[in-house]
Structures are given as C-alpha cells and as structure tokens.
Amino acid sequence: xxxxxxxxxxxxxxxxxxxxxxxxxxxxxxxxxxxxxxxxxxxxxxxxxxxxxxxxxxxxxxxxxxxxxxxxxxxxxxxxxxxxxxxxxxxxxxxxxxxxxxxxxxxxxxxxxxxxxxxxxxxxxxxxxxxxxxxxxxxxxxxxxxxxxxxxxxxxxxxxxxxxxxxxxxxxxxxxxxxxxxxxxxxxxxxxxxxxxxxxxxxxxxxxxxxxxxxxxxxxxxxxxxxxxxxxxxxxxxxxxxxxxxxxxxxxxxxxxxxxxxxxxxxxxxxxxxxxxxxxxxxxxxxxxxxxxxxxxxxxxxxxxxxxxxxxxxxxxxxxxxxxxxxxxxxxxxxxxxxxxxxxxxxxxxxxxxxxxxxxxxxxxxxxxxxxxxxxxxxxxxxxxxxxxxxxxxxxxxxxxxxxxxxxxxxxxxxxxxxxxxxxxxxxxxxxxxxxxxxxxxxxxxxxxxxxxxxxxxxxxxxxxxxxxxxxxxxxxxxxxxxxxx
Amino acid sequence: xxxxxxxxxxxxxxxxxxxxxxxxxxxxxxxxxxxxxxxxxxxxxxxxxxxxxxxxxxxxxxxxxxxxxxxxxxxxxxxxxxxxxxxxxxxxxxxxxxxxxxxxxxxxxxxxxxxxxxxxxxxxxxxxxxxxxxxxxxxxxxxxxxxxxxxxxxxxxxxxxxxxxxxxxxxxxxxxxxxxxxxxxxxxxxxxxxxxxxxxxxxxxxxxxxxxxxxxxxxxxxxxxxxxxxxxxxxxxxxxxxxxxxxxxxxxxxxxxxxxxxxxxxxxxxxxxxxxxxxxxxxxxxxxxxxxxxxxxxxxxxxxxxxxxxxxxxxxxxxxxxxxxxxxxxxxxxxxxxxxxxxxxxxxxxxxxxxxxxxxxxxxxxxxxxxxxxxxxxxxxxxxxxxxxxxxxxxxxxxxxxxxxxxxxxxxxxxxxxxxxxxxxxxxxxxxxxxxxxxxxxxxxxxxxxxxxx
Numbered sequence: 055x056x057x058x059x060x061x062x063x064x065x066x067x068x069x070x071x072x073x074x075x076x077x078x079x080x081x082x083x084x085x086x087x088x089x090x091x092x093x094x095x096x097x098x099x100x101x102x103x104x105x106x107x108x109x110x111x112x113x114x115x116x117x118x119x120x121x122x123x124x125x126x127x128x129x130x131x132x133x134x135x136x137x138x139x140x141x142x143x144x145x146x147x148x149x150x151x152x153x154x155x156x157x158x159x160x161x162x163x164x165x166x167x168x169x170x171x172x173x174x175x176x177x178x179x180x181x182x183x184x185x186x187x188x189x190x191x192x193x194x195x196x197x198x199x200x201x202x203x204x205x206x207x208x209x210x211x212x213x214x215x216x217x218x219x220x221x222x223x224x225x226x227x228x229x230x231x232x233x234x235x236x237x238x239x240x241x242x243x244x245x246x247x248x249x250x251x252x253x254x255x256x257x258x259x260x261x262x263x264x265x266x267x268x269x270x271x272x273x274x275x276x277x278x279x280x281x282x283x284x285x286x287x288x289x290x291x292x293x294x295x296x297x298x299x300x301x302x303x304x305x306x307x308x309x310x311x312x313x314x315x316x317x318x319x320x321x322x323x324x325x326x327x328x329x330x331x332x333x334x335x336x337x338x339x340x341x342x343x344x345x346x347x348x349x350x351x352x353x354x355x356x357x358x359x360x361x362x363x364x365x366x367x368x369x370x371x372x373x374x375x376x377x378x379x380x381x382x383x384x385x386x387x388x389x390x391x392x393x394x395x396x397x398x399x400x401x402x403x404x405x406x407x408x409x410x411x412x413x414x415x416x417x418x419x420x421x422x423x424x425x426x427x428x429x430x431x432x433x434x435x436x437x438x439x440x441x442x443x444x445x446x447x448x449x450x451x452x453x454x455x456x457x458x459x460x461x462x463x464x465x466x467x468x469x470x471x472x473x474x475x476x477x478x479x480x481x482x483x484x485x486x487x488x489x490x491x492x493x494x495x496x497x498x499x500x501x502x503x504x505x506x507x508x509x510x511x512x513x514x515x516x517x518x519x520x521x522x523x524x525x526x527x528x529x530x531x532x533x534x535x536x537x538x539x540x
Numbered sequence: 541x542x543x544x545x546x547x548x549x550x551x552x553x554x555x556x557x558x559x560x561x562x563x564x565x566x567x568x569x570x571x572x573x574x575x576x577x578x579x580x581x582x583x584x585x586x587x588x589x590x591x592x593x594x595x596x597x598x599x600x601x602x603x604x605x606x607x608x609x610x611x612x613x614x615x616x617x618x619x620x621x622x623x624x625x626x627x628x629x630x631x632x633x634x635x636x637x638x639x640x641x642x643x644x645x646x647x648x649x650x651x652x653x654x655x656x657x658x659x660x661x662x663x664x665x666x667x668x669x670x671x672x673x674x675x676x677x678x679x680x681x682x683x684x685x686x687x688x689x690x691x692x693x694x695x696x697x698x699x700x701x702x703x704x705x706x707x708x709x710x711x712x713x714x715x716x717x718x719x720x721x722x723x724x725x726x727x728x729x730x731x732x733x734x735x736x737x738x739x740x741x742x743x744x745x746x747x748x749x750x751x752x753x754x755x756x757x758x759x760x761x762x763x764x765x766x767x768x769x770x771x772x773x774x775x776x777x778x779x780x781x782x783x784x785x786x787x788x789x790x791x792x793x794x795x796x797x798x799x800x801x802x803x804x805x806x807x808x809x810x811x812x813x814x815x816x817x818x819x820x821x822x823x824x825x826x827x828x829x830x831x832x833x834x835x836x837x838x839x840x841x842x843x844x845x846x847x848x849x850x851x852x853x854x855x856x857x858x859x860x861x862x863x864x865x866x867x868x869x870x871x872x873x874x875x876x877x878x879x880x881x882x883x884x885x886x887x888x889x890x891x892x893x894x895x896x897x898x899x900x901x902x903x904x905x906x907x908x909x910x911x912x913x914x915x916x917x918x919x920x921x922x923x924x925x926x927x928x929x930x931x932x933x934x935x936x937x938x939x940x941x942x943x944x945x946x947x948x949x950x951x952x953x954x955x956x957x958x959x960x961x962x963x964x965x966x967x968x969x970x971x972x973x974x975x976x977x978x979x980x981x982x983x984x985x986x987x988x989x990x991x992x993x994x
Binding site (some may be wrong): 077089192194318384 | 567568569570571572573574575576577586588589593594597598601604606611612613614630631632633744858957
C-alpha cells in the first residue's frame with residue numbers, strides 16, 4: 055500500500071475531513087508537550103480524527119493490514135513524548151470524540167469519550183456536587199483519555215489518589231482492532247484486572263474509546279494556606295512535620311525562589327518575592343475539622359521557621375493561589391526559551407537531601423534549576439532551564455539529568471510520578487528494573503500487542519522490544535510446536 | 541513502508557522584507573498546549589494546525605526553513621485564525637501571539653501572488669475607502685439612503701439580495717445612524733468639567749454607529765468630562781493590521797498620532813474594542829519608525845476603552861431604572877487583547893433595575909473578528925450559532941457588547957436563528973440609565989444637575 059492508497063482507505067473510513075496527509079499538515083503532529091525537553095520530533099504518515107469507536111477500530115485494522123504503527127493522541131500536552139509517532143505510521147487523534155455521555159449522581163460516575171477535557175468534566179459535574187479528582191497542571195487542556203494512558207496525577211492526588219484510583223471501566227480498541235470492555239459499574243469484579251493494566255500503559259496496549267470514571271463529592275469546606283520560608287530546607291521540615299502529625303492535606307505543594315520569579319510577575323498570585331520557598335497546603339472536609347487542622351498546620355509551619363503564613367478560604371483567593379502553581383511549568387518560558395522537566399519520586403524522608411543534591415547539580419553544571427513539586431508525596435519536578443540555541447547546552451542538560459536520576463534511584467526513588475516514561479525516560483528504565491522485571495512487562499505487552507504496533511519506541515529501553523519480543527515470539531512458537539527445550 | 545510525501549524543500553520561500561515574525565517572540569512558546577481549549581477554531585475542529593500552538597509551530601517551521609512560506613497550509617491557517625487573542629490571555633509564558641500572526645500575514649501579502657481582482661478589491665475597500673473619513677462617510681450616506689428609501693425592503697422582498705449573495709451582509713447591518721459624527725463638529729461638556737476627554741471616532745463607529753458614540757459622549761459629560769473629537773483623525777487601521785496591510789496601517793496610525801498630539805496627555809477614549817486594542821499597539825506598530833516610535837508609545841499610553849475610562853472615574857450613580865434582563869458578550873479585543881473584563885460588568889451593575897445574567901463561554905469569539913465573517917463564512921457562522929445558543933440559554937432579552945463587529949455579527953446570528961434578542965452597546969444602556977438626551981442641551985452641554993434626571 056503506498057501513501058496515496060493509505061490516504062484513500064483512511065478517507066473511506068473517516069471521510070475527507072477526518073484525515074490529514076499533506077506534509078504541512080503533518081508538521082504540527084510531530085510534537086507534543088515534551089518537545090522542548092529531550093524528545094525528538096517525528097512525523098506520522100497520516101493523522102486520523104475519528105468520531106466513533108467503530109472508526110477507531112477500522113483504522114487500527116487498516117494499520118495492521120498496511121503494517122503501520124499506531125499512536126493515540128489526546129491534546130498533546132504530555133511531557134514524556136507519549137504522543138509522538140517515533141516510527142511514523144498513523145496518529146489517531148481523539149480530540150473529536152469529546153462528549154460527556156452520562157453523569158450518574160446515584161452511582162457517582164461519569165461515562166465520557168476520551169477527548170473530553172479534564173477540567174470540563176469537573177465543571178460539568180460541579181452543579182451535581184462532584185468533581186473528577188485527578189488534576190494534572192495541564193487540566194485545562196489535557197484529555198481524560200490521555201490521563202488514563204499516562205496514569206496522570208496532580209496536586210490533589212496526595213489525598214485522592216492518581217487516575218487509576220478513579221477509573222472503573224474502559225472501552226478499549228485492542229491492537230488487532232477488536233473492541234472490548236474492561237471493568238464496570240459494580241465494584242470488585244472477577245478475572246484479571248485489565249482496567250488496571252490499561253491505566254498507565256501509555257497507549258501501548260490499547261486505545262481507550264470510552265471511560266467510566268469515578269466522581270468525587272465536593273468537600274463541604276476548603277482552605278488553602280500559603281507558608282513562606284527562608285529556604286527549601288525549612289520548608290521540607292515543615293512538610294515532614296505536617297505528615298508526621300498524621301494530617302492528610304488535600305494537596306501539599308512546594309515552589310522555590312526561581313519558580314516564584316517566573317510565576318509572580320505573570321499571575322500576581324501573591325507569593326512573597328523574597329521567599330526562598332513557599333508551601334501551598336490545601337485542606338478540605340467538614341468545616342469544623344478544616345478550621346482546626348488549619349490552625350494546627352499553621353503552628354507546625356511556624357515551628358519549622360515559616361516567615362509568613364496566610365490563609366485563603368474564599369474561592370477567588372484560593373483560585374489565585376492555585377493559578378500560580380498550576381501555570382508554573384508553562385510560565386518558565388519567561389525565564390528561558392527551553393526547559394527540561396523531571397518527574398522523579400523519592401521517599402518523603404529523603405526530600406531534604408534530594409533537594410540539596412538538586413542544588414549541587416545546578417551549581418556543578420551551571421544550569422538554573424527551578425523546583426515546583428508535590429512535596430506531600432515526594433514527587434519532585436526539577437526544571438532545568440536552558441537555551442537550545444547555545445552550543446553544548448542540550449548535552450549539559452542531559453548529563454545533569456543523568457546525575458540527578460541516578461541519585462534519586464539510589465535513595466530508593468522512581469523515575470516518574472505521573473508523566474509517564476515515554477521516549478524520554480525509557481533508557482533509564484534499567485536503573486530501576488532488573489532484566490526479569492522488564493521481561494515480565496514485555497510479556498504483558500506481547501500478549502496484547504504481539505506485532506508491537508501500538509506506540510512503538512516507548513517505555514522499554516531503546517532496542518529492547520525488538521530483541522525481546524522476537525525472543526518471546528520464538529518461545530511461543532516453540533511451545534506451540536511442542537519444543538520446550540530452547 | 542508507507543511514508544508521507546516530503547515537500548520539496550530545495551527552493552522554498554522564506555521570510556524576507558519588512559514585518560517578519562519576531563524570532564524571540566516566537567521562541568517564548570514552550571508548546572505546553574494550554575492555549576488549545578481557548579482557541580475558537582481549535583474548539584470547532586479539534587485539529588492541531590487550527591490551534592495557536594500549531595500555528596506558532598508553522599511560523600517557526602517557515603523561519604527554520606522546514607516549511608515553504610507559500611505552502612497552502614500556511615495561508616490557510618494564518619487566515620483561519622480569528623486573531624481573537626484568547627490564547628494570549630491564557631498563555632503562561634506570555635507569548636505575544638497577535639503581533640506574530642499579523643507579521644505572518646504581512647509576509648504572505650508581500651510574497652504571495654494574489655489574483656488581480658483580489659488585489660483590486662483590497663486596495664479599493666481597505667486602502668481607499670477606509671483610508672479617509674470623508675470617503676467613508678459618503679459611502680455610508682449612500683447606505684443610509686438605501687435603508688431609508690424603501691429600496692432595502694423592496695430588494696429583500698424581491699429576493700434579489702439572495703440572488704446577489706448579499707443577504708448575509710445585509711442582515712448584519714443595523715439601522716445606520718441618521719447623521720455621521722464628524723470630528724470637530726460636535727462636543728459635549730459637564731457644566732464644570734474636571735477632565736478633558738478626546739473621543740476617538742473610528743470608521744464604523746463614527747458613521748454606522750454614530751449615535752452610539754454620541755451616547756458615550758453624553759455619559760462621559762454626565763461624569764464630569766468635556767468631550768470633543770480632534771480634527772484629522774482617521775480609521776484606526778486595525779482592519780489593515782489584521783489583513784497584513786502594514787503600510788496602510790502605519791499611514792493611518794501616523795495621521796492619528798498627529799491629530800491627537802496637540803491635546804497633551806488627555807485620555808483618548810474609544811468605544812470600539814477592536815480600535816482600542818489597535819491604538820494601544822501603535823507603539824509596537826511604529827517601533828522601527830525613527831520619527832514616530834516615541835510619539836506612538838506616548839499615544840498608546842493615553843488610550844482607554846470607554847468602559848475602562850468610566851470605571852476609573854468616580855461614577856455618578858445613574859438613576860433611571862432599566863428594568864430588563866441582559867447578558868454580556870465580551871469582545872475578544874476587550875477581554876483578551878486589553879484584559880478588560882471586570883469594568884463592563886461593574887458599570888452594568890451600577891444601572892438600577894438591570895439584571896445581568898452571565899452566559900456560558902462569554903469570552904469565546906462570536907465569529908466576527910473584523911471582516912472574518914465575510915471571508916470565512918462557514919467558520920464564522922458556526923461560532924455565531926454557538927454564541928446564540930448560549931445567549932438563548934439565558935433569560936436575557938438583550939445582549940450587551942462593546943464592539944461594532946461583534947454587534948453586527950450577533951445581530952445577523954440572532955436573526956438567522958430566529959431570535960428576537962436585541963443587541964446593545966454598553967454605553968447605550970448607561971445613557972438610557974442617565975436619561976438619554978434629557979438635560980443635555982442641543983449644543984452638547986449637560987445642564988447643572990444633569991446627572992440627576994428621572
């Protein structure tokens with residue numbers, strides 16, 4: 055099948071308005087939100103924009119026939135290169151499947167198509183008294199389908215859990231084009247938990263075409279505290295203090311001086327410009343409890359050396375404090391033309407030491423690093439700021455990253471808290487996983503996608519899948535033939 | 541293996557000449573995608589090239605020699621954009637999208653061959669007609685005659701308009717004001733003025749909507765101002781900037797700067813959001829003009845939208861009840877380009893009896909976008925219909941806005957959808973609440989106590 059033939063077949067499935075194939079059109083599908091970091095761009099052969107599950111399945115079957123890879127894409131806000139078609143092939147963009155099909159008050163669930171924007175689901179559920187808990191910083195733009203693929207987190211996941219805790223069932227198009235449902239409305243269920251396998255599978259096991267998600271009731275009362283500290287060490291101690299006291303804030307976020315420098319002039323959120331670090335602590339629940347806990351948190355912050363503690367209970371005030379935090383990453387364009395964002399997680403106890411190490415790396419490599427992160431669960435987001443046009447800057451960033459990731463893994467951390475591995479961190483997987491660990495994952499991949507056509511070049515280290523999958527396939531073949539001693 | 545056909549990049553056209561998209565501005569975009577859901581064309585199509593991020597990527601690709609300036613997609617996307625600047629208002633990295641897309645359009649106008657008739661139409665309509673206030677007033681006089689002579693009704697009945705494909709255009713037009721407002725000919729004043737206001741007339745506002753400008757002047761006169769219109773002022777040039785006709789825009793800008801310079805630091809007040817945004821950007825438009833750069837920046841610093849100006853003054857409470865329900869449609873160039881969102885609502889809340897009910901997506905473009913609704917009819921109609929749906933969800937009998945383009949687009953969209961909701965400029969509501977022409981002498985001076993009518 056040549057390119058013209060492929061386009062013709064796609065147009066037969068999707069209509070002429072549902073296919074892009076001119077070089078200029080494909081240019082804008084060569085990136086996602088990771089493009090300024092360490093992910094290469096790559097152009098697909100065609101982009102399909104389906105509006106129904108049947109169309110998705112038909113495109114997948116066509117890709118099989120043509121021997122082409124398939125990459126699912128939502129809003130393209132991901133940070134690990136998950137939506138970039140590294141081996142070309144067909145991108146299935148799910149932005150036109152954007153209907154909220156049902157909101158069920160009694161069961162507290164929503165049935166949505168994958169292209170629904172995260173925040174719009176929460177806004178739609180708000181009059182019913184609910185919200186969709188996973189709240190990545192990109193929630194104004196990112197889609198529920200993308201959240202499922204990356205198992206996205208967000209500030210409020212400290213208390214409410216990440217995406218996997220909020221998905222009850224999925225309609226999925228498998229790599230051979232069959233359509234299946236995993237999970238369902240009833241809790242529990244029998245057999246393998248395929249919903250859990252799909253969430254966080256980075257588009258490598260299936261394409262979600264409908265998601266049944268859990269809605270969370272709005273808390274009676276919400277308070278946000280802003281605590282300013284002289285340095286990150288003092289702020290880290292406050293974090294430890296709060297957690298040690300048995301308090302579970304809805305969110306517990308830290309921002310350093312460099313972040314404040316980027317954010318405050320843009321949003322006037324009211325962060326003190328002279329602070330070395332600020333904490334945003336959100337508490338929610340019954341009004342009386344929240345008030346009491348707020349006092350306690352305030353005292354703990356002051357004991358840890360807070361220079362200022364402010365309390366915001368009005369919605370407008372709270373929103374403003376949050377706006378600065380949520381927009382922090384994207385506001386970095388004000389400080390440098392490029393940034394590389396990490397997503398490592400370390401045990402909470404190792405937070406102060408890890409932050410000190412980040413400072414050292416910044417000095418050693420002469421690289422500004424901003425810190426804005428989910429302190430409550432030890433999910434760091436060191437942001438390395440650079441200018442791609444300056445010679446050697448990319449290399450320096452990659453070396454510094456290597457140092458930092460090594461350190462985090464050494465202290466018992468993980469590569470990614472919520473952004474996924476994608477292409478970006480695939481080569482670091484061997485730092486965390488043994489050959490057997492990876493083989494177990496490859497086994498799962500192989501059973502869903504033996505041809506390796508769904509989102510290739512992701513998650514597994516470079517060159518891994520080819521060899522590994524071939525070996526697994528040979529093994530399967532051998533078993534079929536009754537030859538066990540290979 | 542199936543691969544996309546690569547474009548021939550050997551002989552591609554690159555940016556050249558004046559007004560190239562500024563490379564540093566272009567590189568402030570970090571491609572985070574936060575702008576996507578705010579973009580009207582992305583909302584309608586769900587396609588990346590129709591998003592601000594996609595368009596910036598295309599601009600960057602031309603700069604990097606990866607896309608031909610004359611590739612059809614570039615033209616298509618630079619002009620599919622409404623230039624509503626919603627993306628700019630939400631951009632965390634502060635990308636100045638407006639100037640970038642305007643420069644890209646200027647590049648297209650400089651380098652892309654246009655058919656003769658298109659060039660001629662642009663030259664006549666934009667260059668000649670809007671290039672001089674007198675010509676435009678004469679043209680609008682013809683329009684007035686057409687509407688009032690019964691010819692309009694006749695043509696509408698006969699179906700001739702439909703035949704000529706002019707029906708839509710005709711539906712947009714409100715009843716043209718009885719007299720155009722001519723700079724220097726009229727002025728208004730409070731009995732004891734505490735400030736002088738120089739009203740910017742604008743092309744469409746000063747002719748088709750001249751009575752709206754008069755209403756604005758009366759409202760300001762009741763709030764302690766003397767109001768006049770400096771002679772020599774012209775169209776603001778926004779239409780030209782948006783169409784990539786930078787030379788024409790600069791000529792108009794220089795004329796306006798000359799016309800207002802003698803009035804010191806007095807506020808230059810505008811009743812059209814689109815003009816206001818353009819006037820506030822004269823500093824940028826003329827930044828490379830050795831003679832005008834500083835003067836342009838000073839001019840821009842004086843410009844205020846009428847709602848912005850009134851909200852800055854200690855507003856005399858209006859006393860005539862306006863017992864109606866209204867909803868507010870935010871002009872893009874007010875809310876996004878000028879970031880004015882609170883002031884109009886504050887003013888409306890000061891009107892006794894008036895109930896403001898917010899509609900959904902009040903800040904999403906209505907599809908007017910200057911002359912966009914004339915050249916991209918389908919997209920503009922989709923946006924207009926979406927807007928009307930949101931208006932009709934509210935109990936409002938009037939939709940209030942603050943820009944002539946929006947007013948005309950809303951009017952046509954409401955009519956097309958069979959709605960009887962009326963379109964009003966915010967100053968008309970305020971003027972009504974101050975008693976309209978009551979206690980205002982025919983020479984424009986407000987009598988003592990004029991603010992206490994009704």
